[in-house]
Amino acid sequence: MLSLNVIPSPSVTFVKPNHQPSVNAFSVFHPYPLTRIHSHKNFHCFRVTSRLHEAGSRSSVSTKFHGFPRGIPLRSTSRIQDSITNLSLVNKPFAKPSGFSAKSRFQIVKAASDVNPEGESAAPNPKAKSLKLALVFGFWYFQNIVFNIYNKKALNIFPFPWLLASFQLFVGSVWMLALWSLKLQKCPKISKSFIVALLGPALFHTIGHISACVSFSKVAVSFTHVIKSAEPVFSVAFSSFVGDKYPVQVWLSILPIVFGCSLAAVTEVSFNVQGLWGAMISNVGFVLRNIYSKRSLQNFKEVDGLNLYGWITIISLLYLFPVAIVVEGSQWIPGYYRAIEAIGKPSTFYIWVLLSGLFYHLYNQSSYQALDEISPLTFSVGNTMKRVVVIVSSILVFRNPVRPLNALGSAVAILGTFLYSQATAAKKAKKDDGEKSS
Numbered sequence: 001m002l003s004l005n006v007i008p009s010p011s012v013t014f015v016k017p018n019h020q021p022s023v024n025a026f027s028v029f030h031p032y033p034l035t036r037i038h039s040h041k042n043f044h045c046f047r048v049t050s051r052l053h054e055a056g057s058r059s060s061v062s063t064k065f066h067g068f069p070r071g072i073p074l075r076s077t078s079r080i081q082d083s084i085t086n087l088s089l090v091n092k093p094f095a096k097p098s099g100f101s102a103k104s105r106f107q108i109v110k111a112a113s114d115v116n117p118e119g120e121s122a123a124p125n126p127k128a129k130s131l132k133l134a135l136v137f138g139f140w141y142f143q144n145i146v147f148n149i150y151n152k153k154a155l156n157i158f159p160f161p162w163l164l165a166s167f168q169l170f171v172g173s174v175w176m177l178a179l180w181s182l183k184l185q186k187c188p189k190i191s192k193s194f195i196v197a198l199l200g201p202a203l204f205h206t207i208g209h210i211s212a213c214v215s216f217s218k219v220a221v222s223f224t225h226v227i228k229s230a231e232p233v234f235s236v237a238f239s240s241f242v243g244d245k246y247p248v249q250v251w252l253s254i255l256p257i258v259f260g261c262s263l264a265a266v267t268e269v270s271f272n273v274q275g276l277w278g279a280m281i282s283n284v285g286f287v288l289r290n291i292y293s294k295r296s297l298q299n300f301k302e303v304d305g306l307n308l309y310g311w312i313t314i315i316s317l318l319y320l321f322p323v324a325i326v327v328e329g330s331q332w333i334p335g336y337y338r339a340i341e342a343i344g345k346p347s348t349f350y351i352w353v354l355l356s357g358l359f360y361h362l363y364n365q366s367s368y369q370a371l372d373e374i375s376p377l378t379f380s381v382g383n384t385m386k387r388v389v390v391i392v393s394s395i396l397v398f399r400n401p402v403r404p405l406n407a408l409g410s411a412v413a414i415l416g417t418f419l420y421s422q423a424t425a426a427k428k429a430k431k432d433d434g435e436k437s438s
Contacts, residue, residue: 136370141386143363145393148221151213151356152398157349158339161213162324163332164356169209169317171357172364176310188303188311195315197300201293202315208285210320215278220270221394222402225387226410227279230261232420234287242291247427253419260413267406305368313361380421388414 154164179185188194215224233254236246265276297308340346371379391410395402 133373136366136373137382140363140366140370140382141389143359143366144386144390147356147359147363148216148225148390148394149397150352150359152216152221152394154349154352154356155213155217157342158335158353159217160328160332160335161217162210162320162328164353165210165213166317166321166324167353168213168357168360169313169320171354172310172313172361173317175358175361176307176313179310185306185310188307190311194300194303195311197296198311198315200296201289202312203319204285204289204292205312206285206316206319208282208289209316211278211282211285213278215275215282217275218272218278219268219275220398220400222391222400222410223264223268223270224275224279225391225394226264226413227261227276228283229384229387229413229417230257230280231283231287232417232424233257234283235290238284238287238291247423249423250420250427253416253423256412256416257420258416260409260411260416263409264406264413265409267403267409269401269403269406305371306365309364309368380425381418384414384418384421387417 151164151168155161158164176185180187212224212228215227236250236254240246265271293308297303300308339349343349367379367383370382374382394400
């Protein structure tokens with residue numbers, strides 16, 4: 001609200017002009033009560049009021065002149081407030097007998113006419129939005145493919161998933177600390193309660209990450225991702241256990257997931273029990289991470305997804321690395337020499353390990369950024385298609401043999417994941433509509 005405040009002074013008098021200003025009858029008898037004056041004194045103050053009203057104002061402007069202790073409320077539009085300020089009405093409200101010169105009134109009306117009548121900025125270019133969305137998905141898919149390829153290459157010659165998983169968390173931790181230190185990413189305010197709330201999600205994230213790495217070290221990348229596509233099954237099961245309810249469509253959508261994963265497992269050429277269980281436990285870990293995060297981090301919604309993932313990564317590293325030393329620490333040095341002997345050039349091995357760690361964090365970072373840009377439904381569909389792209393690319397790179405029934409089972413499982421994303425999105429939309437109507 002713009003206020004024109006003039007400090008009253010006993011020595012100030014208003015000089016009657018030489019000419020007789022004409023009275024605007026429309027402004028005197030205007031039907032809106034906010035343009036009525038409380039007194040007929042100081043005629044020129046009233047004329048200022050009428051002229052401002054004629055300028056087409058909509059929001060209230062209050063003027064305080066001597067003789068009007070409560071001020072005169074006016075409806076002045078916010079569209080011309082800057083123009084009024086530029087005309088120095090506050091400093092010189094009575095420079096002219098009538099308050100405003102003809103030129104000033106013309107400038108006010110012109111400023112009001114130049115404003116978009118809707119008061120809104122132009123709509124974003126749909127082509128630019130589509131291009132941005134394509135880039136987000138492109139980076140997300142590319143980074144995921146690079147991670148899976150070089151992670152598998154490193155594990156083929158250095159089969160120590162606990163150390164490699166720890167290194168990947170280490171790279172992510174260093175990356176986030178660098179972003180915060182260089183102020184490229186705003187660091188969230190850290191409190192004891194925030195760290196305590198992160199302990200549970202970080203623990204389940206650690207379980208999910210190391211279990212996936214163990215699976216990658218035992219079986220083909222494509223098989224691990226087919227089994228990981230069964231994550232919705234565990235999500236529905238555990239969420240129902242804690243009280244969430246799902247419609248029949250959601251329960252029906254998980255049936256093709258179970259069937260497809262089972263068919264892919266029994267026909268997998270590189271089948272390994274440890275690889276199967278690693279992928280299954282990874283699903284459990286990530287589902288519990290999501291469920292626990294919703295319950296323990298409700299009071300920290302001001303922390304965005306990228307910062308939240310950064311702190312989860314740091315705490316997960318503190319969880320994982322000590323256990324990794326106990327589990328396989330004694331085998332790292334002999335395993336390193338065998339890896340160098342197998343590959344020939346140490347620099348190649350270093351590049352593979354570094355790329356696996358860097359792109360592990362980058363693809364997770366891109367997934368959070370993609371979730372900020374698109375709806376949850378689009379994200380779920382994109383995540384489903386991401387698994388298809390990763391499975392196909394890994395088969396092409398590593399030339400894994402695929403049986404027809406194995407391909408059929410993988411396709412059915414992926415289709416079930418897609419149907420699940422559609423069903424859960426419909427459930428969420430119905431719930432939101434119910435909340436709005438209530």
